[in-house]
Amino acid sequence: MSDDLEPIAPREAIQMYLDARRDDTTENTREGQLYRLRAFATWCDEEGIENLNELNGRDLYAYRIWRREGNYSDHDEELAPTTLRGDLATLRAFLRFCGDIDAVPQEFFDRVPLPSVNGHEVSDTTLDPERAEAILDYLGEYEYASRTHVIFLLLWHTGCRVGALRALDVGDLDLKGDRPNADGPGIHFVHRPDAGTPLKNKSKSQRWNSLSEYVARVLEAYVDDRRIPVLDEYGRDPLITTEHGRMARTTLRTTLYRITRPCWLGKECPHDEDPETCEYQRAERMSKCPSARSPHDVRSGRLTYYRLNETDRGAVSDRMDASNEILDKHYDRRSERQKAEQRRNLLPDT
Known part of the structure; x- marks a missing residue:
């Protein structure tokens, strides 16, 4: 933590930010910002962060994962990348303000990891x-x-x-x-x-x-x-x-x-961490392990399994409570090569 920073609680800083935006934003815009920043404040509460001076880049990454998994939402699904990007863009604007009031370093806002959308609205993780x-x-x-x-x-x-x-x-x-x-x-x-x-x-x-x-x-x-x-x-x-x-x-x-997590099965850590000292061994940090998978990832892995085994699409849709369109868009994690090989098996002379 820099000696030049002034201690401030997350919720106090959020209120200061919203008050400062009254002159250049509509009430609807501020309500949307308040909702997204309340999610960040809730995460700070869960992590025991009482002073924004304590934030670091690893915390920002952890928050991104926490929100991506649908925490502070009314549903069980991962946030779509476009929604997550909007959430994190608001956090970035807030942290830029925090830099101006000496709550975080001036350029700290630039460390907020914005997801790349590129026309896709699905997560690329799954459980093999x-x-x-x-x-x-x-x-x-x-x-x-x-x-x-x-x-x-x-x-x-x-x-x-x-x-x-x-x-x-x-x-x-x-x-x-x-x-x-x-x-x-x-x-x-x-x-x-x-x-x-x-x-x-x-x-x-x-x-x-x-x-x-x-x-x-x-x-x-x-x-x-x-x-x-x-x-x-x-x-x-x-x-x-x-x-x-x-x-x-x-x-x-x-x-x-x-x-x-691979270490739970006794496998070697693919991230070069020592299980004896790895921070992801703590329950509150397990979701941050790059190899950890969410319930959404299990669901997408199961759909991929069905697709690879050419299970009837209608039966899969009924069993998993989702339309074929949603299953194809959000859950099918077959590679393009796997799809091509399956077509080869179904189509003669290809």
Whole structure:
């Protein structure tokens, strides 16, 4: 921290910035800036940053990842790059102002990492299917029917959103496949907005997904032996629980960040970090690991798996609760070469 800087709390600086912009912005513009900067203030609260003088370039990168994952949003999806770019552009303007009032170094605003849009509105990260299978193999052998096993297994097996996973109750399971019109084990995603668990597309997101016999056995073992038996604030029986009730979305995301780091599987770190001293070993920093993957990445990895195996597009769309257009745009991570090779297999003489 420079000796020339004057200590100031993030929220105090934000209010000063908005007051300073009254003469050259409309009320609607300031409301949009306030929303985006409140997200930054919330992140500062979570990180324990009480003085803007303490900010560094690594913090700015960490905030970008935090916002990209959809934190401080009303949905479970990653922010589109265009939305993220607007969010970070506002942060850059704010930090330029902070440089003028000696809260951060004068050129610090230039270190805000703006994402490149280039006409695309999708993330380029995903969980490779081979990595997913390796994680499942490990969990199946060493953490069978644990809460972590069930979280990852259901996210991968159903391709559901993290909000849909969190919304599940024990009563939404049909592990014996003995309900009317059932051909085997299944799981029911239900929109319950009045009981704290709305689904992304509301009632349109309601659906039954089939389960394999193996997944049903894991879930049965979890419910019988490993699940913490607790009700949520609405008196419901959540499937994924902690001692305090239904698991929070942030905790579900942290679970994914933790187990998708290569070091968790005992693999060599591709970023030359020592597991004994790596800052990404701390729960609050795991999402910053370049190899960590979000629930969105798991969902895109599952769609890529389906595409590579030429699974019926309609069936995938229904199972993952998304249109073909959305699946193609936001979740399909096949390379152009993989697409070409699949076309070669489908088209004669090519």
